[in-house]
Amino acid sequence: EAEVAQSPRYKITEKSQAVAFWCDPISGHATLYWYRQILGQGPELLVQFQDESVVDDSQLPKDRFSAERLKGVDSTLKIQPAELGDSAMYLCASSSNVVYFNEQFFGPGTRLTVL
Amino acid sequence: GEDVEQSLFLSVREGDSSVINCTYTDSSSTYLYWYKQEPGAGLQLLTYIFSNMDMKQDQRLTVLLNKKDKHLSLRIADTQTGDSAIYFCAESGGYSSASKIIFGSGTRLSIRP
DSSP states (O other): OOOOEEEOSEEEEOTTOOEEEEEEOOTTOOEEEEEEEOTTSOOEEEEEEETTEEEEOTTSOTTTEEEEOTTSSSEEEEESSOOGGGOEEEEEEEEOOOSSOOOOEEOOOEEEEEO | OOOEEEOSEEEEETTSOEEEEEEEOOTTOOEEEEEEEOTTSOEEEEEEEETTOSEEEETTEEEEEETTTTEEEEEESSOOGGGOEEEEEEEESOSSTTSOEEEOOOEEEEEEO
16 A cells, blocks of 8 residues: 655754655655644644645745755755754655545654754 | 644543544635544544535444534544544645645543453
8 A cells, every 4th residue: 555655753853953854755646745743733734745846835934944845756854953842743745636535645754853 | 713623632431432522713614534643653534524514424433513613523433442542633625735734633532441
């Protein structure tokens, strides 16, 4: 069964360091999402791609966060510099462009701890 | 802005029914969802309901929607230990990939023997 892949699964870093997360969506899925899930809360959308284009990054802290999906397939989310408040689970999801219903398929996430 | 609220915890005895409740504020919500998150895993879509429906049943799951009160519930019949997880209520204003999904904070379901 096709799945969304993410790596690494866990990342511990010190504040002011740079971190990067990688996501490989389900093959053929044109839409890719990055979410941040703070402990005890639901996921919050950071950025949404349609193929290689950003369609929504209104909640992305652009002074320190960047995201790219250069070939419209896999994607990288970067934080530089990391801050203590960035500790969270970072989830990637993908969906196809079917007309009837948009089901988002989630990866297992990357748990980031900033010390 | 849009908001989705749910209680944080629910404890039920194995074999009983679990009912998880949710309220939302966006009257233009088109789809309402229930997602399940097991420890260390991503979210899995359990079921969804279109806003013009009152009820949807899928095996042990029953979803009830009261659009007037903006209240959504998920009933799990014959709750098993494998149902222990966090359950997220969510809504979106449309069905296309461009429609943002707003999630609640999740209800942690624990099962007593």
